[in-house]
Amino acid sequence: MSEAMRVTSQPPRAHPGGFPPDPDFPQLAIASDPQRMLELFRRHLEPAAGKRYRIETCVPLRFRCRQSTARCVLQYTLRLLEPGTGRRWDQGVTGLLYAQKGAAERLWREMQATDPSQGIPDDWLTFRPVGFIPDLEMVVQVFPYDRKLRNLGLVLGGALRDLEPQLLARLAPGEWRVTERTMAPTRYRTELGAALRYTLQACDATTGRAETLRCFVKVYRNDHGEHTFELLQSLGQRVERGETGYSVVRPVAYRKDLRTLVLEEAPGTALLQLLREGHDPAGPLRITARAVAAFNQDDVGNAAVARSSLAVQLEELRRGATIVEWARPELATQVRAITAAVAAGLEEVAPAPIHGDLKPDHVFLAGDRVIFIDLDSVVLGDPVRDAAHMFAYVAGRVGLDAMAAEQARAAAVLFAAEYFDHVPGAWRRRFGLHCAGALVEVASAIFRRQEAHWPRKVAAAVAAARECLG
Incomplete structure (x- = not known):
């Protein structure tokens, strides 16, 4: 078993979902129930040859429901116990449900046509990579198998070792050799992408000195990582010349053959962690607001950045609203009214650089430096979207359960007040509309992430969106 999988922390607490009935997906009544899914996974997941585990718990992790009304993608975290050693760790699995009768079983048979375990390192092979639960007509994929991310197994199997000399060069001069290497998943979205923490233990053969190196690896479904690599290179050069009021995470390399981006570990502490620790948030939030304002008024150098129109923004809002309306039907009238008000009130404006996915866990602080990470969504659009997005995630307490609502x-x-002290005054006029839309999208994210007490949190986010409209 890979050391990266030997997680000893307590498993996340299971929580009830309360899904609405859906005639296209009647299986969701069971698929959203952690206890019933635990029983089904115990019955249908087959351990890989020569291995034996006990599944202790099942926790819903991330649900993408009614994608184009044709299917649902349901991610779960299973807590495994290896009886022979007593080791425990978390194992990701994904269930695929299809509205069309027989579609799931046909897909399962197609996936069995070639050996799905091919290319997966033995250390990562816990169960048979592909399974089928007839009771639900559900195809099951066991991480790291992913039919759309076929390079993931190669990356986990050591395909990036040729980059290690480049990584070791970051250390002080010496005869450095890698003594241990581990990879651990930090974020995974089925069929879309995976982020891994790559840790190297190194020793200087001359002095015996030991060092630990960390970087992050992002495996993409498509070639978008190459664009992100070029953007980070361009922005990084401007940061080094002192031309920006912010910093970005440094890229190490992009492997086109693996569709994989390698990044240095961001220095400092995530804003989300600082907010969770209960310190006075004023300082970190003000510094962050000034950096966001600087980014939104930058020209991003020579980087080629696509434009995101108002129509694209409104389509994203409508998708989020549709999910909220489905998950909480009693809120549908309110959500439709909010969406209509945002669509009617916003106008196309001169585009500026926006992060596109700005939230507290995508911002790191190191002293007075603010480092942005996860810049895959950078576009040219209405800059107020960034401030509204951050406002919505903080006000909506996403990942901030310990923080009181007030x-x-x-x-x-x-945060918003500091931001608007450093941008043109005219931007403030459309902030309420952007916040209302962002809070609806946050409500959708709360459901998709299956956060504890998500029905109550979704309702609170929708209520906050209404308040933003006045």
């Missing part, structure tokens, strides 16, 4: 709201307001 405290979170005050922190979000403080």
Whole structure:
């Protein structure tokens, strides 16, 4: 078993979903129930040859429901126990449901046509990579198998070792040799992409000195990682010349053959962690707001950045609203009214650089430096979208359960006030509309992430969106 999989922390607590009935996907009543899915996974997942595990818990992780009304992608985290050693770790699995009768079983048979375990390192092979639960007509994929991310197994199997000399060069001069290497998943979205923490233990053969190196690896479904690599290179050069009021995570390399981007570990501490730790949020939020304002008014150098129109933004809002309306039907009238008000009130404006996915876990602080990570969504669009997105994630307490609602709201307001002190005054006029839309999207994200007490949190986010409209 890979050391990267030997997670000893306590498993996440299971929580009820309360899904609405759906005639196209009647299986969701069971698929959203952690206890019933635990029983089904115990019955239908087959351990890989020579291995034996006990599945202790099942926790819904991320649900993408009614994608084009044709299917649902349901991610779960299973807590495994290896009886012979007593080791415990978390194992990701994905269930695929299809509205069309027989579609899931046909896909399962197609996936069995070639050996799905091919290319997966033995250390990562826990169960048979592909399974089928007839009771639900559900295809099951066991991480790291992913029919759309076929390079993932290669990356986990050591395909990036030729980059290790480049990584070791970051250390002080010496005869450095890698003594241990591990990879651990930090984020995985089925069929879309995976992020892995790559840790190297190194020793200087001359002095015996030991060092630990960390970087992050992102495996993409398509070639978008190459664009992100070029963007980070361009922005990084401007940061080094002192031309920006912000920093970005440094790229190490892009492997086109693997569709994989390698990044240095961001220095400092994530803003999300600082907010969780209960310190006075004023300082970190003000510094962050000034950096976001600087980014939104930058010219991003020579990087080729696509434009995102208002129509694209409104389509994203409508997709999020559709999910919220489906998950909480009693909120549908309110959500439709919010969506209509945002669509009617916003106008196309001069585009500026926006992060596109700005939230507290995508911002790191190291002293007075603010480092942005996860810049895959950078586009040219309405810059106020970034400030609204951050406001919505903080006010909506996404990942901030320990923060009181009043405290979170005050922190979000403080961030916004500092931001608007450093951007053109005219931008503030459309902030309420953007915040309303962002809060609907946050409500959708809360459901997709299956956060604890998601029905209540979704309702609170929708109520906050209404308040933003006045």
